[in-house]
Amino acid sequence: MSARPALAPGLVVATHGRHCIVESPDGTRRICHPRGKKSTAVVGDHVLWLAAAQGQGQGQGDDGTIEKLEPRRNLFYRQDEIRTKSFAANLDQVLILIAAEPEFSETQLSRALIAAEAERIPPIIALNKSDLGEPFTRAWGWLAPYRAMGYDMLPLSLKTGGESSGELAQRLKGKTTLVLGPSGAGKSTLINQLIPGALVATGELSQALNTGKHTTTSTTLYWVDKEAGTAMIDSPGFQEFGLHHVDARHLADFMPDIKRHIAGCKFYNCTHLHEPGCGVIAAVKPGDEADSISPRRYKIYGDLFAELSQGPRY
């Protein structure tokens, strides 16, 4: 009788549907699938995996099974009305990459920030294409309320380089960072600069796993500097950011500009939508007063509150 094979530790560095790429501490990568029906492992998960027995699975794209997930520090996810989609686990921070052009959606930015706040993951906002001049100045101005909320915000010009890239590198060092951004903001440019060749390699890997399917539907972890523990996680889908896991009654807690006025509300269970004596409503003012709530942000709050109060629609 042969001894039971030992479970080995690994890190999930990519997911493609139900399949995962698991990286061992020595750097070897293998395709694994989770045991059982549910696919629960996400990029950034520490797992224990088991090699497939000779003749089982090997050569069919499965080198092992994921037997156990280690406890997570956090789980960044979006949830739409029908399916829950996890982005990644065990993050140190989220980098929200937007650009002067194409114009970004403030609602999407707010949604990403709320998702980060809900999991207590610090966000960094980077505004790319500072070389564009006027459009950049305008976009930077639009972001004033977010600076007033205390968010870390960085101007960038990925195309022309410059010292801001050094500042970004400083912030990324030794950390695992999830990068989110709308199409055209410069995400591919950033990943290519930090990890030359990475996107090409991912395309090839994706093809091997999933012939013919589009490569950008997967989440992938890239090592910028493995020894220093610097990793970037690229995940598509900024557009479809549902927040249905967030309770409408807690929404204000995840919007710092709104949260700081809650103490002024007359009713402890104020929804800040129509109540008399609401500290939040009283603070909604146009202009750049540091302590006010911008009408745009208040509208985002109201829209999200309505959306989250509906509950799931099937």
Ligand SMILES: Nc1nc2c(ncn2[C@@H]2O[C@H](COP(=O)(O)OP(=O)(O)OP(=O)(O)O)[C@@H](O)[C@H]2O)c(=O)[nH]1
């Ligand atoms: N002017 C200017 N253009 C930039 C800068 N960074 C990236 N771009 C350009 O913006 C366009 C979009 O950049 P990508 O890196 O492909 O953007 P992406 O976010 O990966 O977009 P998708 O591939 O659609 O997801 C490209 O034409 C880049 O050359 C910058 O700092 N300044």
Ligand SMILES: [Zn+2]
């Ligand atoms: Zn109120």
